[in-house]
Amino acid sequence: MDQLEAFAAFLAFGAGIDWTGELDGYDWNGNWRAGIDRRFEHHSMISAALRPAAHPAEFAAAADTIRTWGGINARIQLPDLVAFRNSSVVLAGGPAGIGLDDARVAGVRIATASKIYGAVDPRVWSIYDSRVGRELQRRVRQHVQLPADTAPPAALQFKMPPPQGNPPPPAPDPKVGVITYHAQGRSGFLRASHVFRRVAAMLQANGGLPNGFHHVDQTWQAYHIEMAMFAMGVP
Numbered sequence: 001m002d003q004l005e006a007f008a009a010f011l012a013f014g015a016g017i018d019w020t021g022e023l024d025g026y027d028w029n030g031n032w033r034a035g036i037d038r039r040f041e042h043h044s045m046i047s048a049a050l051r052p053a054a055h056p057a058e059f060a061a062a063a064d065t066i067r068t069w070g071g072i073n074a075r076i077q078l079p080d081l082v083a084f085r086n087s088s089v090v091l092a093g094g095p096a097g098i099g100l101d102d103a104r105v106a107g108v109r110i111a112t113a114s115k116i117y118g119a120v121d122p123r124v125w126s127i128y129d130s131r132v133g134r135e136l137q138r139r140v141r142q143h144v145q146l147p148a149d150t151a152p153p154a155a156l157q158f159k160m161p162p163p164q165g166n167p168p169p170p171a172p173d174p175k176v177g178v179i180t181y182h183a184q185g186r187s188g189f190l191r192a193s194h195v196f197r198r199v200a201a202m203l204q205a206n207g208g209l210p211n212g213f214h215h216v217d218q219t220w221q222a223y224h225i226e227m228a229m230f231a232m233g234v235p
């Protein structure tokens with residue numbers, strides 16, 4: 001079992017996480033149901049904006065709506081917007097042909113970018129912001145059980161997107177730390193999305209999503225895992 005698969009299995013069954021309880025604690029601009037609704041509204045917008053006949057302004061408007069929902073103050077400049085659209089076209093093809101450090105996916109401003117990438121297909125691609133990165137670092141430390149002064153294996157080093165705050169809260173694992181260059185953001189996003197899909201699949205195979213949590217989908221999906229990780233990832 002490779003390191004990411006073992007980590008996914010740990011998250012699903014070995015970390016003591018009450019997944020539905022944590023999902024119930026999601027409260028960004030509403031509860032978890034509202035969060036799912038927004039993700040699929042954004043998906044409809046991005047899907048329309050990626051049509052070959054769509055005007056570039058459609059993608060810009062969709063991206064700005066997502067940025068505002070995500071609480072991001074800094075507007076998206078044109079070079080990043082072009083990079084995000086090109087990356088979204090790649091991601092729309094699904095994960096089969098995309099590596100875990102695929103250079104076709106832009107890693108700039110990943111906390112912003114991943115909110116757009118997640119809208120390409122919320123069942124496949126996950127938001128990777130500072131709270132999600134923070135919780136991944138915490139859970140990796142719980143999983144690997146190495147001395148604090150020893151870095152985890154490279155495959156499990158989820159660099160945290162820079163958090164907001166004055167001063168910003170530090171990363172929980174100083175041996176991994178915060179993203180300092182774009183490739184780290186891309187790799188974190190792609191690996192987190194992969195892990196969350198695997199956790200969802202494992203939970204689904206082990207009894208499925210409880211009836212009280214059926215909303216849009218009746219099975220565990222990557223977005224459920226990402227939202228629960230976000231809920232747990234407070235500084």
